[in-house]
Amino acid sequence: MPRYRLCLLTVALAVSGCGGPFPQSTLEPRSDFGWAIDHLFTDIFWWAAGVFLVVETLLVVTLIRFRHREGRPAPRPTHGHTVMEIAWTLAPAVILVFVAVPTVRTIFATAGEAPADALKVDVIGHQWWWEFQYPELGLVTANELHLPLGRPVQLSITSADVIHSFWAPTLGGKRDAIPGRVNRIAFRADSVGDYSGQCAEFCGASHANMRLRVVVDSDSGFGRWATVQLAGPAAPAPGTLAERGKAVFARSACLGCHTIQGVSPGIIGPNLTHVGGRTTIASGLFPNDSAHLASWIADAPSLKPGSLMTRMQPPLTDADIAALVAYLASLR
């Protein structure tokens, strides 16, 4: 861990009185992309810190040394000094060369090119949730991006409506999700973990609520997850609450927006085929438990301002909601 980060974190801790954790810290990279940026930033940080110390010290020393004193003779009216002007024009220019060279090198190294064996994922921003498509695996999920540890990854990022920005800070820099364009980032995660991120470009009422998680798993763990995702949804056992929930789903507005494989084809909202297996709902806002699911179904806009999932008209009964929750939870 480079020393500056310790300094920064010490300051942060001293101020905050707590030691984190900082799940979205840009200072704790967990991928090659993240590290490349971190090394560059560390370089620039030290140049900046050096210049800061020199110039501010010079300023303070000047102020103290030449402060007004009774009897000080009138200052000599100097108008300038050509050699000094040239010197302090060249000095920053030279420093900037030391910043510019590694910058350009890193720009090309992090331009989103990936090796041929990279796992390709299409990331699509929506107001206000994330869709993840794995074309080579043929599966679609939402808000929780699963990645294998052992393979490089290339994300192709775009948007279905307005401009968003995909940002999982520990795994690297952000890239804007722009309708009609595809931006790419490529990286290789260096440790298993559950990383958080969120939309970084202001995208309307619930911009703050457009969060995401990236789950980096071992190759076998990722394989198991993919196998589950590829299978069809679990059919609820006859006579259970979940089966009644499936009937509620099929006769209400849900199916207009959501896909459940073999049940409904909607594409406006997140794919729910395996929603029960996710850890959060509402784009990373709440834990995926029955209480939150129930209040989400009853009145999404009150939990996520502007949400396109409006209150159901006519409203669902509490019994219907309970059944729906049971059904969705069963879709593991």
Add this chain to the structure above:
Amino acid sequence: MKHWITTTDHKRIGLLYFWTAFCFFLIGGLEALLIRLQLAQPNGHLVSAETYNQLFTMHGTTMVFLALMPLSASFFNYIVPLQIGARDVAFPRLNAFSYWVFLLGGLLLNASWLVGPLFQAPHLNVAPDGGWFGYANLTERQFSPGPNIDFWLLGLQILGISSLAAGFNFIVTILNMRAPGMKMLRVPAFSWMTLVTQFLVITAFPVITVGLVFLMFDRFFGTHFYVTAAGATPLLWQHLFWLFGHPEVYILILPAMGIVSEVLPTFARKPLFGYTVVVFSGVLIGFMGWGVWSHHMFSVGLGPIADSVFAGTTMLIAVPTGVKIFNWIATLWGGDIRGTTALHFAVGFIAMFIIGGLSGVTHASPPADLQQTDTYYVVAHIHYVLFGGTVLGLFAGIYYWWPKMTGRLLSEPLGKWHFWLTFLGMNLAFFPMHLIGLLGMPRRIYTYSPDLGVSALNLVSTLGAFLIAVAILVFLVNVLRTRTHGRPAPNDPWGGATLEWSIPSPPPVYNFSVIPTVANRLPRWKTEHHEPMRDPPAVPPAPIHVPDGSWWPLVAALGLPVLALAPLTHTLWLAFLGAAILLVGIYRWAFEPFDV
């Protein structure tokens, strides 16, 4: 009252600009306090998401267009003609027109806080909510159906007219109205920076005007300038906006740099070190400011070559900026520095602007910027530049020129309190934002999760913001106290070198009883080459004709908000009415008889 409404005197217009802009500064400050209260703790719910988005949009828009630019304009108006030895600006009635258009544009924008019911909105507030940068395609009717964005784009169009009119006026004034003998390289640094700023205004504002006209056509007439589905790209807006937006940053900072270049020599009792270099680095910054706009767009994916080029131009602009800082320190070096409040603020400008400049270099590097852009790290950066820079610089100007503008000296002890509270408050408010951003908090979010670990830092930042508010209250107390108890100012309370100090405080309506002849750059100082000039006589040796006021600039200005109401309310006849008022105003203005 009538004398103020019909005035064409640059000094009165300067004071009108000052008080109007200061009121908007207080409104923008209140918006900032509400933002900070909401973010003082995680999951804050003081205001709704919609209101929060309006608050940060209006905070940015207000501070840039209604507070900082017109506060600079108040000094352009009041001080520039005095510094160059003129009786007024080149086009006094156009000057009045600029002010009224600014006032009316600002009122139209802020009316959006209160007129929701007129637009069948469920809330009182239908203020703009797309950010001060108003990125397409979020601003299209499809995604922003209410009148909010309409208020924003129409308000900005009106304010642009004000800025353009003032821009041409001051360019002509500075180029043509200088006193005899005042060659361009004898023009005081502040007036020079004003000139550079106005060239930026007249070249940058047409660019945003084009962008806004496209947006207006998209929203009102169904064109597709920014509509992806029709084959356009919303990136067009970003290029137009930042092609304006980056020169705009220099429009905001160059006047403050000019003020600092006046204050430091006066209180160090030494000429500005490297005057020519300081002036030409300002000109160079003005030129180079046109070649860096895409550094606001590094996350957009313009490709590695474009990113490298814009990184290079952006880093280059640090060179003339650094040169200015070294020249200011060299001005102080060897001086006899008197620690007045104005000097405190000017030095504070240098100290804080260094921090803003250096954090700027860290995001001039595109890969590093991919982690920093759209986070609180950038919020910290812009506030070190625009608050630590522009606002501290403007306060240096306020304490420096207040006696000239009002005839009374602000209290120095209260001024020092004001300075130190501001200094402490701004560092508490804005320094933690560097860490908040690096720890992963995006900007423009109305709420954040306690899991991010940035709650305590946010609370500190909020406390800092309130400390700034206390500092502003101290300033207001100082102003009120000075009205009744302030020490009357002599012609020259500070020992200044420039022409404005050769005449009474406040100056008579004709400014100079005799237009001075300028023989050197520091006319009122004794240097190794020359003796101080003789101040103009207290009584004019010959009668001086001063033109009367005029109603017509105000009438013409009134036509613009009426024109804007037409699309806002979808009422065609208002468009004709507004155009008629504007035309009548201009016609009568053009043929107004003057006794000469």
